Amino acid sequence: MNTSAPKGFSMKTEMTQRVGATSLTLKQVEVIDTAGGNVGSVCRALERLEYDIRLVNATCAPTGNVPVILPGVGAFGKVMGNLVSSGMDTRIKQLIADGVPFLGICVGLQVLFECSEESPDVSGLAVLPGAVVRLKKGKVPQIGWNSVTSLDESWCSGYAYFVNSYVAEPLQPEVVLYESEYFQKICVAVKRGNVTGFQFHPEKSGTFGMGLLKQWLDESNAKLGSN
Amino acid sequence: MRTGFLPKSTEPMNFGYNSQEIGAGLCKRIIPCLDVKNGRTVKGVKFQGLIEAGDPVEQSLAYELQGADEIMLLDITASVEGRATTLTLVKEVARQLSIPLTVGGGITNVRDVEALLAAGADKVSMNTAAVVNPELVRDVAESFGSQCCVVAIDARLNAGSEGWNVLIRGGRDDSGRDALDWARECVELGAGEILLTSWDLDGTRSGFDLPLTRAFAELPVPIIASGGASSPACFLDVFSSGGADAALAASIFHFGEYTVGDVKEVLTSNGVKVRI
Numbered sequence: 001m002n003t004s005a006p007k008g009f010s011m012k013t014e015m016t017q018r019v020g021a022t023s024l025t026l027k028q029v030e031v032i033d034t035a036g037g038n039v040g041s042v043c044r045a046l047e048r049l050e051y052d053i054r055l056v057n058a059t060c061a062p063t064g065n066v067p068v069i070l071p072g073v074g075a076f077g078k079v080m081g082n083l084v085s086s087g088m089d090t091r092i093k094q095l096i097a098d099g100v101p102f103l104g105i106c107v108g109l110q111v112l113f114e115c116s117e118e119s120p121d122v123s124g125l126a127v128l129p130g131a132v133v134r135l136k137k138g139k140v141p142q143i144g145w146n147s148v149t150s151l152d153e154s155w156c157s158g159y160a161y162f163v164n165s166y167v168a169e170p171l172q173p174e175v176v177l178y179e180s181e182y183f184q185k186i187c188v189a190v191k192r193g194n195v196t197g198f199q200f201h202p203e204k205s206g207t208f209g210m211g212l213l214k215q216w217l218d219e220s221n222a223k224l225g226s227n
Numbered sequence: 228m229r230t231g232f233l234p235k236s237t238e239p240m241n242f243g244y245n246s247q248e249i250g251a252g253l254c255k256r257i258i259p260c261l262d263v264k265n266g267r268t269v270k271g272v273k274f275q276g277l278i279e280a281g282d283p284v285e286q287s288l289a290y291e292l293q294g295a296d297e298i299m300l301l302d303i304t305a306s307v308e309g310r311a312t313t314l315t316l317v318k319e320v321a322r323q324l325s326i327p328l329t330v331g332g333g334i335t336n337v338r339d340v341e342a343l344l345a346a347g348a349d350k351v352s353m354n355t356a357a358v359v360n361p362e363l364v365r366d367v368a369e370s371f372g373s374q375c376c377v378v379a380i381d382a383r384l385n386a387g388s389e390g391w392n393v394l395i396r397g398g399r400d401d402s403g404r405d406a407l408d409w410a411r412e413c414v415e416l417g418a419g420e421i422l423l424t425s426w427d428l429d430g431t432r433s434g435f436d437l438p439l440t441r442a443f444a445e446l447p448v449p450i451i452a453s454g455g456a457s458s459p460a461c462f463l464d465v466f467s468s469g470g471a472d473a474a475l476a477a478s479i480f481h482f483g484e485y486t487v488g489d490v491k492e493v494l495t496s497n498g499v500k501v502r503i
Contacts, residue, residue: 040321040345040347041321041347041349044321044322044347045325047322048322048323048325073372074372138253139447139448139449139472140447141373141374141419142253143374143419143420143449144253144254144256144296144449144472144473145253145254145256145296145502146252146253146254147252147254147500147502159254159502159503161326161327162253163374180252181252182252182253183252203325204325204326204327204349205325205326206291206325206326206502207325209325210325
């Protein structure tokens with residue numbers, strides 16, 4: 001029996017085109033682990049999608065060849081402080097400028113904006129114009145499942161799991177990908193070019209959330225493959 | 228004077244809507260709870276014979292498929308070796324589950340919490356240890372955030388029937404503290420949610436304790452009602468008239484009488500917003 005024969009030629013060709021010879025079996029994704037939050041739950045979700053995860057930080061730099069995810073749990077100021085002190089802030093801005101698919105989750109979305117009411121003296125990455133503001137009504141933090149409505153027909157609506165006290169208010173309405181109601185209309189996901197952000201936790205949002213992650217990864221890999 | 232004509236200013240603003248419902252947006256959560264000991268589920272859990280009895284990993288995943296919004300693992304293991312088994316179990320459940328996981332039972336200090344969160348729990352639930360040492364709640368909230376800090380309160384109607392006292396050590400001791408006062412203190416200390424179990428109704432199958440739940444619903448954090456559920460109607464009551472944000476139950480789901488989906492169907496058809 002010839003065990004060295006590839007199981008599918010088409011797959012081999014596709015993989016070689018995408019990520020080169022380094023990984024013929026699993027697709028890769030890079031997860032930034034300097035932000036102070038727990039990256040475990042995001043990594044477990046990516047493993048369920050059969051991705052090979054590479055943790056990146058100041059000493060282990062992103063390659064620029066694979067999609068990058070910034071999970072973030074904790075305060076805006078703390079996450080930005082960690083990014084700045086490790087030099088990852090400029091690195092992230094460069095990746096985004098270079099067109100690398102980038103996904104921020106929770107506070108990882110918030111730091112894409114210019115500033116936050118949570119940490120008024122701290123500047124964000126300012127990749128997207130706008131500020132992050134505190135939820136003004138209802139129980140804060142918002143903990144639980146909320147319906148999210150897609151404003152882009154290629155992304156479906158559903159229910160997502162939230163844990164947040166703050167939400168982004170983009171200055172450009174066209175970047176809003178999903179919105180929800182929490183005693184007022186709130187922006188819960190953004191997308192502009194190669195930059196995407198989810199305020200909710202797709203990794204905790206059941207099949208719907210896993211579907212969103214998969215869709216983002218598929219789109220990202222298609223984009224990288226066509227470059 | 229004309230009748231039957233209402234000038235615009237007196238038209239009801241939210242006619243046809245429950246303002247709480249429309250504004251909140253958040254879904255009411257259904258949380259199946261598994262009692263685990265030495266890594267296995269105790270109490271017989273039957274999913275119409277499809278699932279191997281006693282495997283909390285398979286049971287958690289089956290509940291996720293049924294539409295559970297979160298899973299609670301209550302560790303009733305006493306021994307130190309058993310605690311290590313629990314951590315292994317939490318790791319395995321977290322690896323496979325795509326919804327939030329809360330773990331409670333036997334947490335006495337911040338190190339226990341750290342180990343559970345590192346193993347993949349999203350939230351931890353503290354009970355007796357928090358009553359004995361309230362600073363534990365503050366430490367956990369400050370170290371890991373309020374979002375993962377749940378305080379479980381076992382409440383029993385007090386002798387004068389004028390309120391509820393906090394029971395500790397699995398209901399064996401009355402702490403003498405007023406439950407609502409304790410809940411308020413927990414919120415000040417940083418608790419993100421209160422898991423409220425009625426010791427009067429737990430196991431009676433006579434429905435959730437609505438007066439108890441109502442009394443706690445005014446707190447500024449989500450209230451998870453627990454104890455007494457026997458039918459989907461009980462869930463409808465605890466959300467519509469009890470004001471709970473979530474409801475936790477064990478035996479109603481374990482014995483295969485109702486699925487989480489059955490409960491949600493009744494809730495949806497009665498206008499309660501749930502994730503479907």
